Amino acid sequence: xxxxxxxxxxxxxxxxxxxxxxxxxxxxxxxxxxxxxxxxxxxxxxxxxxxxxxxxxxxxxxxxxxxxxxxxxxxxxxxxxxxxxxxxxxxxxxxxxxxxxxxxxxxxxxxxxxxxxxxxxxxxxxxxxxxxxxxxxxxxxxxxxxxxxxxxxxxxxxxxxxxxxxxxxxxxxxxxxxxxxxxxxxxxxxxxxxxxxxxxxxxxxxxxxxxxxxxxxxxxxxxxxxxxxxxxxxxxxxxxxxxxxxxxxxxxxxxxxxxxxxxxxxxxxxxxxxxxxxxxxxxxxxxxxxxxxxxxxxxxxxxxxxxxxxxxxxxxxxxxxxxxxxxxxxxxxxxxxxxxxxxxxxxxxxxxxxxxxxxxxxxxxxxxxxxxxxxxxxxxxxxxxxxxxxxxxxxxxxxxxxxxxxxxxxxxxxxxxxxxxxxxxxxxxxxxxxxxxxxxxxxxxxxxxxxxxxxxxxxxxxxxxxxxxxxxxxxxxxxxxxx
Numbered sequence: 001x002x003x004x005x006x007x008x009x010x011x012x013x014x015x016x017x018x019x020x021x022x023x024x025x026x027x028x029x030x031x032x033x034x035x036x037x038x039x040x041x042x043x044x045x046x047x048x049x050x051x052x053x054x055x056x057x058x059x060x061x062x063x064x065x066x067x068x069x070x071x072x073x074x075x076x077x078x079x080x081x082x083x084x085x086x087x088x089x090x091x092x093x094x095x096x097x098x099x100x101x102x103x104x105x106x107x108x109x110x111x112x113x114x115x116x117x118x119x120x121x122x123x124x125x126x127x128x129x130x131x132x133x134x135x136x137x138x139x140x141x142x143x144x145x146x147x148x149x150x151x152x153x154x155x156x157x158x159x160x161x162x163x164x165x166x167x168x169x170x171x172x173x174x175x176x177x178x179x180x181x182x183x184x185x186x187x188x189x190x191x192x193x194x195x196x197x198x199x200x201x202x203x204x205x206x207x208x209x210x211x212x213x214x215x216x217x218x219x220x221x222x223x224x225x226x227x228x229x230x231x232x233x234x235x236x237x238x239x240x241x242x243x244x245x246x247x248x249x250x251x252x253x254x255x256x257x258x259x260x261x262x263x264x265x266x267x268x269x270x271x272x273x274x275x276x277x278x279x280x281x282x283x284x285x286x287x288x289x290x291x292x293x294x295x296x297x298x299x300x301x302x303x304x305x306x307x308x309x310x311x312x313x314x315x316x317x318x319x320x321x322x323x324x325x326x327x328x329x330x331x332x333x334x335x336x337x338x339x340x341x342x343x344x345x346x347x348x349x350x351x352x353x354x355x356x357x358x359x360x361x362x363x364x365x366x367x368x369x370x371x372x373x374x375x376x377x378x379x380x381x382x383x384x385x386x387x388x389x390x391x392x393x394x395x396x397x398x399x400x401x402x403x404x405x406x407x408x409x410x411x412x413x414x415x416x417x418x419x420x421x422x423x424x425x426x427x428x429x430x431x432x433x434x435x436x437x438x439x440x441x442x443x444x445x446x447x448x449x450x451x452x453x454x455x456x457x458x459x460x461x462x463x464x465x466x467x468x469x470x471x472x473x474x475x476x477x478x479x480x481x482x483x
Contacts, residue, residue, distance in 0.1 A: 021059040
């Protein structure tokens with residue numbers, strides 16, 4: 001009986017899929033980089049639902065740390081009120097970008113606080129947390145320690161306008177150095193644990209170079225905004241140690257173990273500046289707490305604007321709300337998903353995005369739908385089941401986060417269909433050869449149906465509109481050309 005239950009649990013897990021973004025820090029407004037990350041996660045979530053899986057899609061906000069504490073002080077606000085206000089900016093992405101997440105976790109949530117403290121206790125019980133005095137260089141912008149090799153002219157590359165601070169105090173440390181072999185074994189046994197592969201090679205090299213234990217607490221007198229260290233009210237848990245635990249606390253760990261065990265381990269998406277935190281530090285923390293490592297980690301490149309990093313100082317930050325205002329929801333999703341190769345930096349400008357929108361969506365897909373539906377208005381049509389038309393190559397691209405390549409398949413089908421129309425001139429066949437006209441239109445309507453199914457996870461509104469057009473034989477304009 002027990003064996004049957006184990007086998008059933010294994011089978012049940014195959015029907016589960018857990019995907020999570022990182023938790024963005026709430027000190028700034030959402031930008032295009034995080035918008036791309038949460039849209040990618042949404043595509044994976046929608047695709048797995050389309051394939052019949054039970055999906056849990058998590059996102060949320062990181063709300064502790066020195067940076068937020070100082071910002072609230074600067075504004076003369078209570079810190080909790082400040083993060084409450086800022087979290088709403090990220091919650092709004094659900095509607096702005098049509099995101100289908102199942103849970104929005106905040107690291108100030110009571111359940112997360114409890115989970116973080118319980119996680120600490122388990123690592124401590126395993127002998128992996130100890131106290132010592134130390135001195136280090138610290139970037140408040142990154143909320144992380146820096147070595148000389150991380151700095152250029154004494155400045156953090158990601159926050160060059162901020163002064164590097166010196167922290168000298170007694171804190172708790174995590175025995176990161178203990179897990180070098182286990183981490184290397186994890187990478188060796190799972191050649192696609194981190195994608196793209198160059199990022200796996202990068203983290204392997206980092207771990208092979210030797211690991212140093214890292215600080216996981218701060219003195220409460222210097223940084224009062226954080227979760228209290230269990231058994232030591234003078235210290236708070238370091239923001240990164242606390243925030244990483246959201247990936248399991250959102251699943252109910254450690255109180256709802258049935259839910260947790262059903263969905264964990266999961267798939268995570270992060271930016272390249274998170275590589276060490278997600279694929280090494282977090283994995284060693286899980287090992288220490290006696291929890292299975294993550295299933296897979298996808299690492300994005302950065303989005304730059306006309307060759308420059310987005311920043312307030314240069315005034316070139318592009319927000320998802322601005323993009324939606326110009327290109328619409330699905331237009332924005334398309335541009336962020338198709339603009340480059342996964343894992344590489346993607347450079348955008350308003351001009352190039354407008355050109356791509358007009359070429360691919362207004363002139364390409366939108367024009368095809370309008371022409372085909374209008375020409376086939378008098379024909380009978382049956383919509384096929386979506387699972388019958390999802391090919392392995394297309395699915396593999398999605399499952400490896402190669403969203404641009406998956407959309408290339410759709411675009412090729414759109415281009416081929418538009419060319420097929422020009423080559424066969426169905427408007428003339430309707431007058432001269434009824435049978436050939438019907439055959440031509442059957443192929444075009446079939447292509448349109450396939451396109452609508454393939455677009456379900458990428459452009460859900462557009463997919464729904466195409467389906468409605470096929471059912472009602474009336475096509476509403478999908479994308480208006482932008483001048």
